[in-house]
């Protein structure tokens with residue numbers, strides 16, 4: 001599947017970027033979604049907070065769809081303040097949000113370096129909600145039917161940038177909905193960025209909410225991943 005739209009990625013080659021812990025535009029702050037659970041818990045230990053506080057924060061971000069630390073009302077105010085001074089939850093801006101009549105929604109995310117990727121939320125008539133995510137800016141595969149590959153690959157996405165797509169799509173769901181599938185069929189060749197993709201899918205498997213908030217929800221079941229073009 002190719003996610004097409006009114007735009008495609010263009011820009012100078014930046015080279016393949018490895019995972020990085022600090023976001024480029026503000027070297028003093030950590031990008032939360034690029035932190036491993038161990039790294040995140042270490043920060044709490046170094047700052048004198050118990051490890052369960054780290055899991056509370058991850059619960060807010062991954063399951064309760066929180067947009068900022070100020071929403072995490074079961075954390076002490078001093079911790080929320082310190083977190084806001086040290087971490088950014090998001091590294092991308094939503095540059096465009098399109099909705100289709102069939103319930104599908106597409107986001108164009110502007111990344112911290114000005115590049116862009118698309119991700120799509122697909123809904124079907126059985127109340128399944130599928131997140132279709134990208135793994136690269138551009139693509140080196142050059143499939144003749146696809147515009148994404150015309151300029152080649154610009155860079156790999158980081159673990160956090162892949163997770164961020166899932167979380168931003170999850171935030172589009174209603175309270176009754178939950179993500180049931182994640183497909184890696186967006187921009188880029190997923191097998192060319194497995195080092196970032198696998199930890200991102202592992203984070204989704206363990207953290208993305210599998211249950212919705214009301215009794216009208218589709219019964220919880222296993223989160224399904226598809227990594228195939």
Ligand code: SF4
Pocket residue numbers: 001002139140141142143146147148149186187188189229
């Ligand atoms: S592998 Fe790359 S070029 Fe081929 S369809 Fe997917 S994004 Fe397009």
